Amino acid sequence: MPAGHKWWPADRQAAYQHISDQGRHHRYSRKDNIGMEESIERHPWAVLAIRVAAVAIAVFVGVASFVLSFTALADVAVRSNVPPDKAWLWPCTVDGATLLATLGVVVCTSDRGARRFFWAVLIGGLLVSIGGNDLHAVLPPDQELPWMLRAVVGAVAPIAVVVSIHGLTILMRIRRPATDAGQRAATSAHQQEVAPRHVP
Numbered sequence: 001m002p003a004g005h006k007w008w009p010a011d012r013q014a015a016y017q018h019i020s021d022q023g024r025h026h027r028y029s030r031k032d033n034i035g036m037e038e039s040i041e042r043h044p045w046a047v048l049a050i051r052v053a054a055v056a057i058a059v060f061v062g063v064a065s066f067v068l069s070f071t072a073l074a075d076v077a078v079r080s081n082v083p084p085d086k087a088w089l090w091p092c093t094v095d096g097a098t099l100l101a102t103l104g105v106v107v108c109t110s111d112r113g114a115r116r117f118f119w120a121v122l123i124g125g126l127l128v129s130i131g132g133n134d135l136h137a138v139l140p141p142d143q144e145l146p147w148m149l150r151a152v153v154g155a156v157a158p159i160a161v162v163v164s165i166h167g168l169t170i171l172m173r174i175r176r177p178a179t180d181a182g183q184r185a186a187t188s189a190h191q192q193e194v195a196p197r198h199v200p
Contacts, residue, residue: 072136079145080153097160098125100167114170121163
């Protein structure tokens with residue numbers, strides 16, 4: 001029975017109208033998706049242009065974020081009594097360990113222990129970086145950090161050395177997965193070596 005009939009209660013009319021609106025929106029969404037797919041098939045260069053634009057935007061955002069974070073962390077290092085000419089090494093230590101951990105998380109897909117290690121390093125590096133940026137933003141210029149925070153800044157470098165070396169050893173132990181053809185060739189060669197030879 002259509003909506004608006006005098007024998008239909010108001011709540012049923014509202015429910016019927018809501019279902020009709022949802023169906024109409026779903027049909028329009030499917031038409032939009034089909035139109036987009038046809039447009040992409042008709043103009044394949046559009047996909048390449050979108051990918052190039054996405055890469056350019058990602059690179060720009062990454063470089064800009066790194067420069068801003070680098071400046072803030074270098075200022076925190078100077079406030080922690082690190083010599084100004086060597087303060088740039090501290091943000092490199094923090095961001096370098098975080099980048100190494102990110103690569104480890106991506107690569108170590110089958111080793112759960114290694115992934116947990118790299119996730120812990122990644123989260124720790126992000127917390128240190130965020131904390132350093134916040135300190136740079138809220139502290140007055142040329143004010144030294146409290147002694148507890150200076151101790152934390154001083155502990156980052158030796159921890160990063162140990163973490164980076166351990167992460168490097170994990171990444172060096174990862175073996176490249178063999179292709180199907182290579183696996184079949186290796187299996188066939190192994191079977192030929194193991195198979196008993198016929199002695200006349």
